[in-house]
Amino acid sequence: MIVDRQGRRFRNLRISLTAACNYACTYCVPDGKRLVAAQDELSAEAMVRGVAYLIEAAGIERLRVTGGEPLVSPKLEPFLREVSQLGLEDISLTSNGQLLSRKLPLLLECGIRRLNISLDTLDAGAFRSIARGGDLATVLAGLDEARAAGLKIKVNMVPLRGKNLDQILPLLEYCLEHGFELRFIELMRMGHLARDPNGFHQQFVGMEELLALIGSSHEFVQAEAPLDATALRYEVPGQGYFGVIANESVPFCRTCSRLRLSSTGWLHGCLSSSNRHFVGDLLDKPRHQALPALQRLLVKALADKQEVAFSGGITVMKIIGG
Numbered sequence: 001m002i003v004d005r006q007g008r009r010f011r012n013l014r015i016s017l018t019a020a021c022n023y024a025c026t027y028c029v030p031d032g033k034r035l036v037a038a039q040d041e042l043s044a045e046a047m048v049r050g051v052a053y054l055i056e057a058a059g060i061e062r063l064r065v066t067g068g069e070p071l072v073s074p075k076l077e078p079f080l081r082e083v084s085q086l087g088l089e090d091i092s093l094t095s096n097g098q099l100l101s102r103k104l105p106l107l108l109e110c111g112i113r114r115l116n117i118s119l120d121t122l123d124a125g126a127f128r129s130i131a132r133g134g135d136l137a138t139v140l141a142g143l144d145e146a147r148a149a150g151l152k153i154k155v156n157m158v159p160l161r162g163k164n165l166d167q168i169l170p171l172l173e174y175c176l177e178h179g180f181e182l183r184f185i186e187l188m189r190m191g192h193l194a195r196d197p198n199g200f201h202q203q204f205v206g207m208e209e210l211l212a213l214i215g216s217s218h219e220f221v222q223a224e225a226p227l228d229a230t231a232l233r234y235e236v237p238g239q240g241y242f243g244v245i246a247n248e249s250v251p252f253c254r255t256c257s258r259l260r261l262s263s264t265g266w267l268h269g270c271l272s273s274s275n276r277h278f279v280g281d282l283l284d285k286p287r288h289q290a291l292p293a294l295q296r297l298l299v300k301a302l303a304d305k306q307e308v309a310f311s312g313g314i315t316v317m318k319i320i321g322g
Helices: 044-058 076-083 100-109 124-131 136-148 165-178 197-203 207-215 280-284 287-303
Strands: 012-016 062-066 090-095 114-118 152-157 181-185 232-236 240-245 258-261 266-268
Touching (some): 012 044, 044 076, 044 280, 044 287, 062 076, 076 100, 100 114, 114 136, 136 152, 165 181, 207 240, 266 287
Parallel strands (some): 012 062, 012 258, 062 090, 152 181
């Protein structure tokens, strides 16, 4: 295993199936232009080989399929059918939920049992303003169908000052009622926000403010979470759980086990580093040639991790996955 001096290693792989997305959320793409698939994106077959090689070279145990929006990719079906045969402990998927109803049979057939659905508001007008695409009712219907099918669902919300603060309690109550675990994700200094600190601070809502707002309506206690979890978890006794991914307020870099593979074949060891390592060319090589070269790149990717706290990054999040 490749381990750094803080005892961290890569256990969790997040693979961006495509950079394309059917939304253009304000905190991700400020110019409002929807991201499209890159011309040099890896094939589904190459991505499956990449996962297989990373399982062997790094000891990857869990996989999260991301985007862009993975459900828009034509690679989704061939990738899921093959990667589900690699013996991973867990395969989950992050989506905006717009195509969830349509793709649910495929997800169930391929063994997906956990979903993270991005949803920033229950107000249809605010939804259109933030996402600049899609339809709220369709997303909610997809969530209902996924719940009825037995999938475990987390809902991701990015609180934004001036955009959706009035939705924090309604969304929490909706998730508690439906058995979903709501995750509040602090706004990250990524992409254009890393270059615009004023814009970042104008929109940022921290964990202390979130918990105070929730505490005005609900009693809660801190709950257990895995050592390398990104979220601090809380229980509303008798009702359910919620979490806060407090990358600014309570950094989790010391225990991070995440590795990201972009749709164009770049490894990212840390969101807060501009370093990336190209592995696309290795995926066409036989195992005995690819693995030693891949392990050398993994050592570099692990060294990219911040020791203490996230410090921002110029990389656009949607390009490398959530």
